[in-house]
Amino acid sequence: MTAETIIQSLASGLLMGLLYGLIAVGLALIFGLMDVVNFAHGEFLMIAMYATFFLFAFFAIDPLLSVPLVAAALFVFGAVVYLLIVRFAVRAKANAGMVQIFSTFGLAIVMRGLAQYFFTPDYRSVTHSWLGGKTVSVAGIFLPVPQLVGALVAITAFGALYLFINRTDFGRALEATREDAGAVALVGIDKNKVFALGWGLGAALVGLSGAIMAIFFYIYPDVGASFALIAYVTVALGGFGSVFGAFAGGIIVGLVEATTALLLPPSLKAVGIYAVYLLVVFIRPRGLFGSM
Amino acid sequence: QTSEVVIGVIYPFSGASAQMGVDAQKSYETALDIINKNHDFDLPLAKGEGLPGLGGAKIRLVFADHQADPQKGRAETERLITQEKVCAVIGTYQSSVAVTVSQVCERYQIPFISADNSSPSLHKRGLKFYFRAAPHDEMFSAAMFNFFDAMKKKGTKIDTLSLFHEDTIFGTDSANTQIKLAGDRGYKIVTDIKYRSNSPSLSAEVQQLKTANADVLMPSSYTTDGILLVKTMAELGYKPNAIVAQNAGFSEKALYDAVGDKLEGVISRGSFSLDLAAKRPMVGKINAMFKEKSGKDFNDLTSRQFMGLLVMAEAINRAKSTDGEKIREALVATDIPGEQTIMPWKRVKFDELGQNNDADPVLLQYIGGKFVTIFPPQAAIAEAVWPMK
Amino acid sequence: MLSVHEVTTAYQGLVAISAVSIQVAKGEIVCVAGANGAGKSTLLKSIAGAERPRSGTVSFDGTRIDGMAQHIITSRGIAYVPENRRLFPRLSVRDNLRLGSYLYRGEADREAPLDLVFKLFPRLQERLEQRAETLSGGEQQMLAIGRALMTRPRLLMLDEPSQGIMPKLVDEIFQAVKRIRDAGMTVLIVEQRMSECLEIADRAYILQTGRVLMQGSAAEISVNPDVRKAYLGL
């Protein structure tokens, strides 16, 4: 194993990690800040990727340009999913957690089914885009441009979200609603509005990552599955209730994955991620930066 | 006499490999069209309608979804046999499902044609009702090494190999065979990378391939991973001398749609080649029929599926019966000359294990946006371009 | 200002209050008393919109508010401090108070009522960064009232605010209620400590098994022999 291999792997891992972080941060908002489980997170990503793809295929809109469009579309989608489904799941008196898990699990299956119905199970990809396939190389280390841009978007999104959650009343309202959704009405907050916004925002963040991912990843109805579990682990590793945690979690996951692939047979690389998660929570049961 | 012969076709129609099922469906429907309607092709049962041996009975296909789960494959096979009363079963894409499907067929004494499964272990289990007309991975890999040997003779430097294979039954089996062959024939495997299928990222894996920089990269990957592999290779600036792929993803249109520009010169094994249309015009016509249904050219998988149904129907026709044992006997007696197929095969004839050993695989090279047969010499229409661009 | 007319509220078929009518005029302190399970809390919940009355009407400032969503009712000027306080347990005292002024976000003087809150409960000022769940019982009660005040209510509804409060502070809380009224708010208060409550209240209602048993001015009620016997334990 050469030094170059190690550095390149770590660099790639870091970029991938930021992307994981970006995918996870939408989940961190829904899962970590609102304490609502979204098992359809991967499918949100899938929809975002398809949206990007079709914008490209039919209107020749470059994925980079569709980033805001897709984010906006996903915002609406997320809010609608909350209002039509999750709102009722959250309302369940008994075992609300499981009801959330399984209503969103059902949603995930429906979304896959619908995608297959309307888009066919074919593997799609965005064949050419401004960034697609471009790479910059620094001292023999190759850094693919789409992932670099993804990393930039990720960092920006994290920063913005962090400020939004920690500096605005909306952020505080979100936390309060998570703490006691029944009590926010006492201070005049409409929990449905807060949650719908939260879901919208979470989904919009997934939209960001979906649009970026579409540049260099394949797209098909089940594509979300590969990312969903990593996203859950990332959020939990970083700690529920912390946006920064999801960011740090993503980077750690990316780096650990790359390192494990160097040390073990790559087919076991996820084991590294999982082991690090376990290690962290066994020592710190609230994750790295979790508040709950 | 029966006016209808029902055959079960079992594939993944949902889940990660749903596309395979959907493509397969189109291929079987094409074969069905040829059997049930009158066509002027030199193929078994093309002329005339239906199965003459059964008084012109038409074939009806029942499709079932196994979702890549062996248990579901089994349950569906049982359903097909007992409820739909199928007299034969064809499938399954995933070899793991073929294991259970063939078991059930054995129990019910219903012949099973494993149309596109490539795991070499499948036919070695002593099943009497198991048949495979197509090559398996040992044959495919042997062809690759024959090709290497031939290239070496011509002075090309081929000493080191990198294996890159996914971790399910297909990739594992393929790699095992390749490792064995490499040992036997004196090639050095410098890296053997087994990766998790549908991984979100292959950067670390590709970096290791790049570092090893073997003379030939030999991937065994499905479409998704194939796309990601090629893209990642480009991103990390890895251009191997040659890629010789164990088909799967590398014979899928989706992969070339996605990354074809980066694959000029890639070589994949296969059992089908459109070049054959030059020699056998019907191949082109049938391909056109299929393309109309699916929007795609025949590839290694869909062509094998097509042949699977034809072989099965031909045997049923000779058996003049829908009784499983009779069909089995007819299958055992099958001997279809290669010219009466759309494949570059010598012929279709099953050995005592149910394997057709005369299904010569070919190697195809992707040049100028299409596949060209480059090996074996008798089938080749062009010289291999080496190294790839 | 507040008029509850023949309100009936039930929990899964179990009627908790039936045909209860009460009035609260602007600037009044009205006390509601009654035994455990009489329906006092249910009455407040029905006004606040936390429970939907099965029948009857609730009007506030002449508008019907029954059937409105709870947060709308809050925004119209009714603050409700429930019996179990419902603080945001893992948020700090500061954040709990800030959330109280959520309706006034973006306004320059959103924190205006804070002075009053700190004057009434200086302890809160000392504990601004502490998580609400780790406050002592009494401190939590203060925070709950403080948070309610931050919504700048015109009508403040308190459900047993003296519960778990040390004697010295009980007086202070009642005095605070008085000062809150003097600051221009109207107060509807459910209390078991009737004697203390009646000292500051203008009028009182007594509920028994879901109905209004008695009503009158605080002075009348506190000298009523039945009340003295049954509720004041004298």
Place this chain on the structure above:
Amino acid sequence: MTTPLLETRGVWQRFGGLIANSDVSISVGRGEIVGLIGPNGAGKSTLFNLIAGVLPPTQGSIIFDGQDVTALPAAERCQRGIGRTFQVVKSFETMTVIDNVIVGALVRTTVMRDARRKAHEVLEFCGLGPRANVLASDLVPSEKRRLEVARALATEPKLLLLDEVLTGLTPVEAKTGVELVRKVRDTGVTVLMVEHVMEIVMPLVDRAIVLDLGKVLVEGKPTDVVRDPKVITAYLGDRHAVGA
């Protein structure tokens, strides 16, 4: 007198910079009803938590029934005879009232029949008999507090820690509550209780301990304690200075 049932020796509890208990040494004799009073935030509930074993004290030791129990977990202390209620009630919400109590009774027996009988007895004793088959989540707060007591009683404690279980009662109801606690004591249980309502504390307790700012301020007969000027300034306020 024999050894006290409960003794805390120089107990400290710190939460970060905040000192909730500092050098608290108290003792409770067998058969006593002792009132633990003091301002809000004085550290009463914290002391209960230390005695019951929810937290280990930062410093100091807790002696129960002649043995040092400082290192024992809560469950073990319950088995040894410390029963407690929580100020912020913690009922088993998805279980019925009777099932809540059975959980307590199971410390003393594993025979379900006996546990159930015991639970019914305790419920009757606490006046919750008619509510036995109601879900705990359907109880009103005052009933939940009674359930806390019932549950703790079902563990057949030697020492019962009651944290504000008689709040939110009308004076008349409070009297019933007082009787109940007396009855409990008469069955041989020692009671250490926190309560802010003087009308309840005064007639009930044999001895009162006043905590203030985490320290023992005074202790003694209730009638003496309430006259203590320190207690009046810190805790009772002027009204009670005259009234008591």
Place this chain on the structure above:
Amino acid sequence: MDTAFAERRRRDLVVACVLAAIAAVVPLFVKDVYVQNMMVLTLMWGALSQSWNILSGYCGQISLGHALYFGLGAYTTALLFTKFGVLPWFGMLGGGVISALIAMALGYPCFRLRGHYFVIATIVIAEIGLLLFHNWDWAGAAMGIEIPVRGDSWLKFQFPRSKLPYFYFALALACVAWFVTWWLENSKWGFWWRAVKDNPEAAESLGVVVFNSKMGAAAVSAFLVAVGGSFYAQFVSYIDPESIMGFQLSLLMALPAVLGGIGTLWGPMLGAVILIPLTELTRSYMGGSGRGVDLIVYGGLIIAISLARPQGLIGLFSFKRKEAAR
């Protein structure tokens, strides 16, 4: 004494016996193998879900990693048989014991975790198990293990031509899982578990050793699930890591209990009776189209049930209502 209570327990038992008896004769009339297969699966998933329910429903430790125990049971049986010729009956027992031990070993660090942290830990541990088996050549790795079937044998518990023996085994397993639940429900453990689920701190103050009760629930639950896994290995006679240890399996184990009524005696069975046929039928009769209609219908029904009956379908049976509430 509480006669109403005793009576209800007796009635549950009687109802269960009657249902089991009815179930036992059904296959004598229903000869269709496909339907029989569906019944076997229904009973098996019912039993699995019932076992899952012990840890996750009663004790409140939501596990979405029970596929691990299922897989361990299956692998133990298949490996012992194919490598050492050990009869599956011993494999079943061995698999159960191994799983129970592993569940406790894993519980040791995991039970400190709460809420989602715990759930994700269970998922992740099962995934690690899956990956290890996937790469463990001796255990067949991705190729899996095919159990050689040589004809009917009770000794080897293999019946290539008949579903009936499997059906009766699955029925027995379901009955055992149900009975164990029934029995534990009114035992110290049952009460401890529910107390731990609702409020561990209060439970601790009432003498409940929270850690031990979680360990107990984990062991019982894992043991039963592993027996189910062993059964599955024999039933399908071919196992591969993905199909017996995949994450989907853990979800599918939880699903009947959740839809039927989590933490209830009858919920898992009820859920399985509705869900499994639904799964099978949608796939069989809509899946072949390749258009994903089966997924839309199946997923849609899951959403509908979980939103319409968040407490579980058991709530539909009014006489069971108190049961669910208990």
